[in-house]
């Protein structure tokens with residue numbers, strides 16, 4: 001990407017109306033090359049991504065797959081499959097979001113669609129095997145929204161939780177002010193702009209001992225464990241959301257020259273409730 005990742009993240013929004021304009025061959029090739037080069041997430045789970053042209057059938061199929069909101073006129077879909085494993089959903093979220101940002105950098109609109117794709121026609125198109133899951137797909141194409149809609153949906157127009165509910169210093173309950181986050185204020189701001197299923201924003205980050213500990217605060221009655229989730233066989237989308245947040249954080253830190261790596265070493269910080277679970281930590285180097 002030639003453009004700064006912070007600018008790309010700032011421009012991305014969930015585009016639900018697409019125009020007729022096809023994706024030019026050279027852009028399609030750039031996107032396909034990018035997808036082909038993404039083969040695993042930060043925790044090592046194998047992921048495969050492919051670009052598929054939208055068909056008339058897809059529109060009907062999407063309705064029955066647990067996705068919400070209406071997608072009109074998508075040109076194509078980025079379909080992804082991930083090998084089942086302990087950190088599969090996070091790795092999938094991370095890699096698919098890299099693809100979303102690549103598409104955004106190319107001037108395309110995108111929208112994550114989470115559902116029960118594993119046994120769908122989408123999974124068949126990527127030839128997903130028994131050992132793989134297809135937790136979500138991403139609609140892609142040229143957006144048909146005007147500048148006003150774009151303004152409403154990006155930057156200041158976004159509905160996001162305030163900083164003090166998301167980021168903490170030393171422990172939960174001790175909010176971290178943006179002014180006190182130093183150079184990491186920018187990666188955190190980019191986490192806050194991340195897309196998440198139903199905009200639930202389940203990411204929580206606690207800074208302690210030079211590490212940034214990421215937690216998933218599950219939304220009650222949503223996702224894993226809820227009736228709808230079980231009936232529809234939905235993927236654990238809030239873990240996918242966590243992978244997306246890790247992607248925004250790591251790409252931004254990388255751009256700012258803040259070296260670090262992901263580790264899974266539970267720091268023993270007291271959890272605020274039974275809904276919060278540890279995911280991973282960014283160890284600054």
Ligand SMILES: Cc1cc2nc3c(=O)[nH]c(=O)nc-3n(C[C@H](O)[C@H](O)[C@H](O)COP(=O)(O)O)c2cc1C
Pocket residue numbers: 012013014015016066067068069070111112113114115136153158193194195196197198199237240241244
């Ligand atoms: C894992 C995941 C699944 C999603 N599923 C859908 C979906 O099925 N239908 C839809 O219209 N939007 C879907 N979204 C988009 C979210 O609703 C959107 O990211 C959120 O409302 C924030 O808005 P923004 O992306 O414009 O910043 C999904 C997002 C994620 C990350």
